[in-house]
Amino acid sequence: MKTKDKPLSSTFFSHLRCSQCDRTYDPAKVQTVCGQCNKTLLAVYDLATAKRSLSTRQFSTREKSLWRYRELLPVFDDTSIVSLGEGWTPVLHAKTLGKELGLRHLFIKDESLNPTGSFKARGLCMAVSRSKELGIAEVAMPSAGNAGAALAAYAAKAGMKAHVFVPKDTPVINVRETRLYGAEVYMVDGVISDAGKKMNEMRQGKNWFDMSTMKEPYRLEGKKTLGYELAEQFDWKLPDVIVYPTGGGTGLIGMWKAFREMEELGWITGKKPRMVVVQSAGCAPIVKAFEDGRKASEFWNNSATLASGLRVPKAFADELILSAVYESGGTAVSVNDDELLADMKLVAREEGLLLCPEGAAAVSAVRHLLKRDFVQESETVVAFNTGSGYKYVEVLERLEK
Numbered sequence: 001m002k003t004k005d006k007p008l009s010s011t012f013f014s015h016l017r018c019s020q021c022d023r024t025y026d027p028a029k030v031q032t033v034c035g036q037c038n039k040t041l042l043a044v045y046d047l048a049t050a051k052r053s054l055s056t057r058q059f060s061t062r063e064k065s066l067w068r069y070r071e072l073l074p075v076f077d078d079t080s081i082v083s084l085g086e087g088w089t090p091v092l093h094a095k096t097l098g099k100e101l102g103l104r105h106l107f108i109k110d111e112s113l114n115p116t117g118s119f120k121a122r123g124l125c126m127a128v129s130r131s132k133e134l135g136i137a138e139v140a141m142p143s144a145g146n147a148g149a150a151l152a153a154y155a156a157k158a159g160m161k162a163h164v165f166v167p168k169d170t171p172v173i174n175v176r177e178t179r180l181y182g183a184e185v186y187m188v189d190g191v192i193s194d195a196g197k198k199m200n201e202m203r204q205g206k207n208w209f210d211m212s213t214m215k216e217p218y219r220l221e222g223k224k225t226l227g228y229e230l231a232e233q234f235d236w237k238l239p240d241v242i243v244y245p246t247g248g249g250t251g252l253i254g255m256w257k258a259f260r261e262m263e264e265l266g267w268i269t270g271k272k273p274r275m276v277v278v279q280s281a282g283c284a285p286i287v288k289a290f291e292d293g294r295k296a297s298e299f300w301n302n303s304a305t306l307a308s309g310l311r312v313p314k315a316f317a318d319e320l321i322l323s324a325v326y327e328s329g330g331t332a333v334s335v336n337d338d339e340l341l342a343d344m345k346l347v348a349r350e351e352g353l354l355l356c357p358e359g360a361a362a363v364s365a366v367r368h369l370l371k372r373d374f375v376q377e378s379e380t381v382v383a384f385n386t387g388s389g390y391k392y393v394e395v396l397e398r399l400e401k
Contacts, residue, residue, distance in 0.1 A: 012046045100350070109383070138209065139162050141211040144167065151164060163208055166195055240379040245279075247312035280337070294322070307340060309356070359386055
């Protein structure tokens with residue numbers, strides 16, 4: 001893959017570091033979590049050297065995908081890149097919706113235009129690319145739907161075998177598309193944590209690499225490009241508030257990592273955005289932990305919501321999610337299903353956007369933030385639509401009643 005200004009053949013990726021104990025790991029070897037404390041590993045880059053050779057001016061001539069930030073991504077060899085054209089999704093000024101809510105500068109980052117129809121393409125293209133580079137042939141993950149579909153698509157492109165474990169009530173479109181890409185799909189009673197348990201049982205004695213959220217280092221690097229894109233799309237001046245639907249939280253953690261990297265590179269200055277976690281009232285472990293002032297969440301029993309991507313009873317990297325919220329001066333908000341259904345309909349009629357339930361939850365959360373005076377009328381707010389509403393046939397049928 002090439003850009004007009006230079007060949008894309010290098011990366012400043014240097015090593016992996018444990019997010020908890022700072023132990024370092026060799027990226028030339030297959031890595032999962034820290035062997036010492038079982039926490040997430042983070043990709044580290046030689047940003048001092050990168051600062052001397054990279055500038056924001058270079059990106060304007062590059063391809064409109066997340067690979068425009070090639071040197072700050074963890075793939076060493078260009079031939080290992082597995083791409084379907086992911087990233088560089090639009091930031092849309094929601095003028096009509098903003099006027100109704102009382103915000104002059106409300107934007108929606110529309111991730112539904114990614115391959116497989118969701119933001120999951122960002123993380124899985126990176127994880128599969130690195131798996132290919134490391135010689136991994138078979139991969140597995142539990143999924144609420146969209147991640148499994150993305151894994152299946154990129155695994156198909158890479159010539160890998162994928163095993164995807166999903167709850168039995170996963171949206172039917174997700175299940176069908178995952179199978180169509182050639183993945184083996186396993187239907188499991190319960191929620192995503194139950195799917196994860198089943199996967200771990202079945203992969204015993206097999207060479208299935210675990211692609212679970214934040215249990216391998218590279219999905220995060222794909223998701224961090226959300227942060228780089230926002231900075232570039234806002235002319236390297238970040239918005240005041242980011243409102244993010246949060247299940248496993250990889251995107252929120254990734255953006256916060258990107259903002260720190262860009263600070264070190266000298267590409268952004270001043271205050272970083274206040275990060276807002278959005279969850280469902282029927283499954284809100286991060287919100288509860290934030291309200292209690294805790295550093296980690298507790299398992300949420302009997303989780304239930306129409307927004308399947310938010311039905312994560314306990315995120316593996318909950319400490320990193322909460323750390324980003326606290327450090328940014330952000331907050332955490334829960335919304336109920338009636339609210340998000342109403343906002344799916346409202347945004348469709350006022351902005352011509354068919355949000356996924358999780359994206360609609362972010363819009364509902366903006367209402368809460370305004371009522372709390374957490375957001376002011378003059379501030380720039382970006383709410384994330386993480387996937388296409390077209391994939392939620394069951395929810396759309398409810399909206400017609």
